[in-house]
Every structure is written in structure tokens, then in C-alpha cells.
Amino acid sequence: MFDVAVIGAGMAGLSCARRLRLAGYSVAVVEKSRGAGGRVATRRVQGTRADHGARYLEPQGEAVQGLIDVLVDRDILKLWTDNVWEFREGELSASSNSCYAAPAGMNAVGKYLARDLEIWFGRRVQAISTTDNQMWHLSLEVTDGNLDTPQELIAKAVVVAIPAPQALMFLNSEINLPSDFLDKLRSVEYDPCITVMAGYPAAKQQDLSSLNPQWQAVSFRDDADLAWLGLDSSKRLDSQQPVFVVHSSANFADRHLESVDLPTVGQELLDRASEHLIPWLKEPEWLQVHRWRYAFCRNPLPVSCLPAAGTLPLVCAGDLCGEGQIEGALRSGLAAANWVNSQLDNLPLHSSLNL
Secondary structure, eight states, X not given: OEEXXXXXXXXXXXXXXXXXXXXXXXXXXXXXXXXXXXXXXXXXXXXXXXXXXXXXXXXXXXXXXXXXXXXXXXTXXXXXXXXXXXXXXXXXXXEEEEEEEOTTOTHHHHXXXXXXOEEEETEEXXXXXXXXXXXEEEEEEESSSOTTSOOEEEEEEEEEOSOHHHHTTTOOGGGTOOHHHHHHHHHOOEEEEEEEEEEOOXXXXXXXXXXXXXXXXXXXXXXXXXXXXXXXXXXXXXXXXXXXXXXXXHXXXXXXXXXXXXXXXXXXXXXXXXXXXXXXXXXXXXXXXXXXXXXXXXXOBSSSOEEOTTSSSEEEOSTTBTTOHHHHHHHHHHHHHHHHHHHXXXXXXXXXXXX
């Protein structure tokens, strides 16, 4: 039995769990995947790494800036580029923007925030109910094949820090949640994104060094298919070949989200990028594709977190609240921790993430 169960080991869940754990609460984090960080994600592929989720951290507000400062000080993040180029009407133009990336992969951010936390990886919440002695009971599905791990969890309070549609799969009126709380969750919408990771022959590195203008990242403001492209291998200290990561537009992802032939979908994005930037982008040595069904919250709720009134302590947090994006997720996680604390023991809380 724990004081608090946090569902989701993304930025909101980790920031919430850290604040409560440092105050003295017993906290268990339940995460369906094998790693921490959520959409701040890195994939090992073809002997290298590629950031297929969050591309970098940029100063968005106090929470992200504080995280950047700590991670730079610990040599986890480094300044990747101070210019993000924009492609519009056939031309590239630069805008000043400090972008910090992790040479070991952006999932190093989640790993850092997850340290010293008890995280139950490979578990998905199937159902939530109440016990006779007024506790929350979480029924868990094992997703990593390890049936020796616990398949239930008991806690005094629950923090739900996953996208709203996923939360609604187990949050329902059967546990007497207020209708207005559920209506607010149902109102939250997300834009999807399809990400392509592609590697190219080492000989192409020479072509990149002669690019004029030089760039590490390009955004596409008005393109029907493309949203962003980055030279991911330029983040690495030991890169052996050029590796690019391409993010689709929401419209493109909507059209292809249910496709069973993701390599062909990825090739279509590379073909489009080759028309605009470098002709040989359409000829990768290898490619992998990942689809993010809930990549960006389109209409965050105007609250820092979303408590369910009139029940045992339960609150939703994440980029569905506040400003959205990573800044909103961090702030929402901290706000959820404050709310849970007010419902439990009112212990002294650290003013920051206390990283």
C-alpha cells in the first residue's frame, strides 16, 4: 500500500512523484512502457540513437528553464543550436532560439527525473475502484511479459498523468466521478504526429558540411505534410553516419494514423523533405517510423491540474492543463502534487523540483 499512485512516467508524472516523494510520501509510479520520460523519448536504432519524441528543450518558462540549468550543469544537456530555420515559400530563414539536447538521447531527461523513484514499468492500468476501507485499488495489466510482478496497487490518492483519452479508458461514472470532471476530460483533443528516423551513408556527411546555409533543424510552418526536420546525428558525440528525424504535420498524421504500412508512410515524408532541402533524403539506408497518437494537446484546459471533487483524492495532470507542452506538463505535475498534499498530510513541500 502506498500513499500515492501516479499513473504515467512522463514529465508531469515524474515532477509530481518527485515533489511528493521528497516531502516524505510513499509513491509508486505505474508506466505501461519500459522507460521514463513519456514523449521525451529516444530509440536505439542501427547502432545509434534517435530522438523520436521531444526534439530538444527550449526555455519556455521557469520550470523548463530550471530543468535546463540543472541538466546543463550535470552535462546531461548541451546547447545543440541557437538557430531554428524556417522553410517558407521555397526559402530558408533563421530565427534565434536556444535549443538544448542530450548527446545520450533526450530520454536522459526522464531518466534523471526518475532517479530514486519507485516506478513499475511494463504495467498498464486496466481498471480503478475503491476498497471497503476507502482506498483506491488499481488493477494492472502486464505489458512486458513479466507475470511475477504485482498486478494490483492500493493507494490513498491517485494522480493520472497520461493523455485524457487514455485516462478515460478506466475513469468512468462507475466510481462516482463527477460528470463535469469527465466532461472536461472528454473535451480535450490532441493532434497526432508521425515521426520518421532515417540513416544515410557516412559519405553523405561531406555534403552536409558544404550546405549553405548550414542548419541543424528546420521547421515547416505552412507545409501540408511536414512540420519539422532535424539532423539528429549532430546531437551525438560519436556519430558514424547522418541520421535525420522528420515530424509530420497533424493533417498528414490524421490521414495515415491507421496505416498498416508505416515504412511507405515514412518514405512519403522523406520524399517530401527531399523536394525542399536535400535531394538524397529520399534514399535512406534504413528508416523506422513511430506514430504518436497524442503528440500535442490542441486545447489544454485553463487549469493547472484537474481534481475530481467529492471522491477519494484523484487528480489529472499533464499537458492537458495550462500552457500545454513540456512547461505546462511540469507545472501541472507540481500543481497536482500540491493538491494531493492538501488532501493528505499537508507536509512541507519543496518550492521547486529540487533537482
